[in-house]
Amino acid sequence: MRTAFSVETVRAAELELMARVPEGALMQRAAAGLAVVCAEVLGKVYGSRVVLLVGSGDNGGDALYAGVRLARRGAGVFAVLLSPERVHAGGLAAFRGAGGRVVGIEGAEDVLRRADLVVDGIVGIGGKGGLRESAAQLVGAVRESGVPVVAVDLPSGVDADSGEVAGEAVRADVTVTFGAYKPGLLIDPGREYAGVVRFVDIGLGGVPGGGDGSGEGAVEALQYADVASLLPLPTGESDKYRRGVVGIVAGSGRYPGAAVLCVAGALRGGAGAVRYVGHAADAVIARFPETLVSAGPPSKAGRVQAWVVGPGLGDDSERLEDVVGADVPVLIDADGLRLADEAAVRGRSAPTLLTPHAGEAAALLGVAREEVERGRLAAVRELAGRYRATVLLKGSTTLVAAAGGGGAVRVNPTGTPWLATAGSGDVLSGLAGALLAAGLGAGDAGAVGAYLHGLAARHAADGAPVGAHDVAAAIPAAWRDVRGD
Numbered sequence: 469m470r471t472a473f474s475v476e477t478v479r480a481a482e483l484e485l486m487a488r489v490p491e492g493a494l495m496q497r498a499a500a501g502l503a504v505v506c507a508e509v510l511g512k513v514y515g516s517r518v519v520l521l522v523g524s525g526d527n528g529g530d531a532l533y534a535g536v537r538l539a540r541r542g543a544g545v546f547a548v549l550l551s552p553e554r555v556h557a558g559g560l561a562a563f564r565g566a567g568g569r570v571v572g573i574e575g576a577e578d579v580l581r582r583a584d585l586v587v588d589g590i591v592g593i594g595g596k597g598g599l600r601e602s603a604a605q606l607v608g609a610v611r612e613s614g615v616p617v618v619a620v621d622l623p624s625g626v627d628a629d630s631g632e633v634a635g636e637a638v639r640a641d642v643t644v645t646f647g648a649y650k651p652g653l654l655i656d657p658g659r660e661y662a663g664v665v666r667f668v669d670i671g672l673g674g675v676p677g678g679g680d681g682s683g684e685g686a687v688e689a690l691q692y693a694d695v696a697s698l699l700p701l702p703t704g705e706s707d708k709y710r711r712g713v714v715g716i717v718a719g720s721g722r723y724p725g726a727a728v729l730c731v732a733g734a735l736r737g738g739a740g741a742v743r744y745v746g747h748a749a750d751a752v753i754a755r756f757p758e759t760l761v762s763a764g765p766p767s768k769a770g771r772v773q774a775w776v777v778g779p780g781l782g783d784d785s786e787r788l789e790d791v792v793g794a795d796v797p798v799l800i801d802a803d804g805l806r807l808a809d810e811a812a813v814r815g816r817s818a819p820t821l822l823t824p825h826a827g828e829a830a831a832l833l834g835v836a837r838e839e840v841e842r843g844r845l846a847a848v849r850e851l852a853g854r855y856r857a858t859v860l861l862k863g864s865t866t867l868v869a870a871a872g873g874g875g876a877v878r879v880n881p882t883g884t885p886w887l888a889t890a891g892s893g894d895v896l897s898g899l900a901g902a903l904l905a906a907g908l909g910a911g912d913a914g915a916v917g918a919y920l921h922g923l924a925a926r927h928a929a930d931g932a933p934v935g936a937h938d939v940a941a942a943i944p945a946a947w948r949d950v951r952g953d
């Protein structure tokens with residue numbers, strides 16, 4: 469598991485560690501790691517030209533001490549000071565001592581023109597709100613220069629706790645983060661601004677110890693081993709019922725394909741059997757003859773261990789209500805989200821997993837889509853709280869919040885923009901539904917489903933466009949990949 473901690477937790481852990489190590493030791497560890505990455509990006513340090521952007525906090529101190537190390541290796545290093553009167557004093561003295569040159573903000577464009585590398589030490593976890601005017605102007609000049617950027621701890625202008633960006637922010641090629649991942653490095657738009665994230669261990673260990681130690685507010689990304697341990701594998705004792713039967717209520721005369729794609733995802737998700745209820749039975753059977761189809765209400769279709777309802781459903785609110793009333797886990801997607809009654813979802817006793825994209829989430833919350841895209845973490849928590857349901861928010865960064873909205877939010881690390889193709893969400897809902905039917909909790913089913921889905925898209929695309937059916941067909945390759953076969 470890759471875990472990112474809130475600023476509050478990181479600060480508390482740092483305080484606790486600082487009390488046990490010599491003064492300044494943590495900053496030296498950070499600066500040493502930062503200088504190593506800068507050297508890697510430069511290729512050759514000797515004779516290179518490096519520009520440090522130095523704010524008035526410790527983030528600027530890190531940049532200055534890294535500059536010292538690069539200057540000692542023969543780089544020409546320039547520091548642009550945003551507020552010369554409040555700069556990290558020890559860092560500045562060491563920097564001058566190593567032959568570093570200081571320029572005011574008005575000299576920035578000149579040194580940027582001849583730079584090989586920019587080190588962004590404007591602001592780190594101490595940043596509040598959008599970048600101030602002078603910092604924002606400097607960031608604009610860096611972008612114009614086209615010089616590669618290494619960000620210190622996190623790109624200046626990105627909110628460390630949420631990934632939100634208000635106005636201007638540094639677009640880094642590499643971000644060197646210290647001690648712990650910050651949520652804003654894993655969640656868009658921040659993730660996009662961070663580029664490649666490199667971790668430098670400064671001795672914070674597994675972090676908590678800070679705050680209430682619960683890890684509350686943290687964001688977690690499953691890794692291969694986590695997913696492998698959650699995959700439902702058949703054993704000698706298995707039969708199709710024990711593996712889990714998933715029921716699918718999807719598709720309509722107008723959108724039969726949604727049903728086919730949803731069933732495709734479910735079959736590859738490890739279900740022992742898939743029951744289909746709806747108006748697209750002919751299309752489903754033609755493509756997947758192993759599907760058990762029926763036409764009446766879902767509650768009369770035979771036993772299932774989980775339902776998926778909504779993809780391409782149109783206005784079939786009767787079937788939707790029937791499924792919401794079932795006493796097994798239910799995944800609600802697409803049209804189902806529009807039709808579902810908030811109180812009925814809240815009142816369910818079995819787990820519910822909602823899988824909106826940003827537009828659907830915005831409609832449920834009564835806000836603009838852009839607001840959800842700007843603040844994904846807040847939106848997913850808010851929805852999970854309102855509906856008392858697990859919520860998987862799809863998009864450039866897919867997030868999964870537990871019912872109620874508290875605790876750690878899962879962030880999917882495998883997503884790829886190749887998934888932005890019609891019908892790929894239908895495949896995901898079938899896949900996650902099968903995992904629910906196999907007995908995974910709603911949070912695990914969502915997170916594992918999203919993980920396999922992203923990996924499948926990467927396998928299918930391999931650098932070229934794909935359709936949603938290709939993603940479904942590549943799910944077995946994603947399983948094999950995760951299992952290390």
Ligand SMILES: NC(=O)C1=CN([C@@H]2O[C@H](COP(=O)(O)OP(=O)(O)OC[C@H]3O[C@@H](n4cnc5c(N)ncnc54)[C@H](OP(=O)(O)O)[C@@H]3O)[C@@H](O)[C@H]2O)[C@@H](O)CC1
Binds near residue numbers: 483530593
């Ligand atoms: N703690 C540790 O053990 C370790 C910490 N480490 C490093 O310290 C960093 C945290 O340092 P920090 O706490 O000094 O805060 P930092 O990120 O430099 O920002 C504060 C400055 O920014 C300013 N500022 C704020 N908002 C702004 C805005 N919107 N636009 C423009 N400016 C803004 C703010 O100004 P003020 O509000 O005071 O006027 C203040 O001057 C951390 O990210 C890591 O790099 C490492 O060395 C490892 C050990």
Ligand SMILES: Nc1ncnc2c1ncn2[C@@H]1O[C@H](COP(=O)(O)OP(=O)(O)O)[C@@H](O)[C@H]1O
Binds near residue numbers: 825861893
């Ligand atoms: N830019 C992106 N990067 C990564 N994944 C994306 C991106 N855009 C969309 N996706 C993924 O593609 C899928 C699209 O689902 P959805 O919006 O429901 O489409 P549809 O309704 O056509 O099936 C989701 O899994 C979503 O997370």
Ligand SMILES: [K+]
Binds near residue numbers: 590620621623624
């Ligand atoms: K920074």
